Amino acid sequence: MLNIVLFGPPGAGKGTQSTKVIEKYNLIHLSTGDILRAELAAKTELGIEAKKYMDAGELVPDEVVIGMISSKIDENKDSKGFVFDGFPRTQKQALALDRLLKSKNTAISMMLSLEVEHNELIKRLLNRGKDSGRADDRNSEVIEKRIKVYNSETTPVIEYYDYQNKYKSIAGMGTIDEIFNNLCVAIES
Ligand code: AP5
Ligand code: MG
Numbered sequence: 001m002l003n004i005v006l007f008g009p010p011g012a013g014k015g016t017q018s019t020k021v022i023e024k025y026n027l028i029h030l031s032t033g034d035i036l037r038a039e040l041a042a043k044t045e046l047g048i049e050a051k052k053y054m055d056a057g058e059l060v061p062d063e064v065v066i067g068m069i070s071s072k073i074d075e076n077k078d079s080k081g082f083v084f085d086g087f088p089r090t091q092k093q094a095l096a097l098d099r100l101l102k103s104k105n106t107a108i109s110m111m112l113s114l115e116v117e118h119n120e121l122i123k124r125l126l127n128r129g130k131d132s133g134r135a136d137d138r139n140s141e142v143i144e145k146r147i148k149v150y151n152s153e154t155t156p157v158i159e160y161y162d163y164q165n166k167y168k169s170i171a172g173m174g175t176i177d178e179i180f181n182n183l184c185v186a187i188e189s
Pocket of ligand 1: 008009010011012013014015016017032033034036053054055057058059060061062065085086087088089093124125127128136146172173174175176179
């Protein structure tokens with residue numbers, strides 16, 4: 001299996017690039033942010049509980065997202081692999097993911113981390129906020145909070161994969177196609 005963690009700060013292009021990667025390599029896209037927003041739209045208990053954290057730009061508790069990912073992996077047993085987008089976001093989630101994949105006799109192949117300048121992140125997210133309907137894109141305070149949480153709580157995940165020799169830094173500035181090309185080179189090398 002080809003199992004990729006597509007990593008990077010809010011607005012780095014994880015969702016945009018995941019769509020292209022899954023199409024080219026025939027993989028399943030698992031985005032915890034998308035799953036949580038779907039739960040919210042369906043007004044499930046999980047969605048309503050998660051909304052508090054999401055609107056504030058904070059992380060939803062590890063147990064909640066780990067449980068979600070576990071059932072999605074089970075639902076797609078026969079796939080060629082997964083692109084994990086927005087997960088893992090803590091070392092605890094990374095450890096849980098390794099355990100889950102091990103129980104399916106597979107593992108993470110690589111972690112691709114999109115590097116994008118701070119000002120570009122803000123620009124992309126405020127621009128999307130005009131029509132995305134995402135409450136967490138609407139004001140720069142929440143956007144800054146999400147980036148802060150990424151820097152403090154999520155960047156330690158890089159060390160986790162670097163230790164396993166799976167971390168690759170990817171230039172995430174430029175056009176969508178240029179960045180996609182950078183990802184394909186890394187995937188195939
Ligand atoms: P999540 O949905 O994962 O949001 P995020 O990490 O903040 O990132 P985004 O989805 O905003 O950005 P992206 O990197 O996908 O970029 P995109 O391609 O959209 O998480 C939301 C919340 O859910 C979290 O804050 C947390 O509360 C909760 N959550 C989710 N997962 C969790 C977990 N594992 N643990 C705990 N809590 C969790 O691009 C952004 C914009 O830029 C788009 O408009 C796009 O069109 C544009 N764009 C993309 N590429 C380019 C380019 N090259 N040039 C110009 N514009 C571009
Ligand atoms: Mg996204």
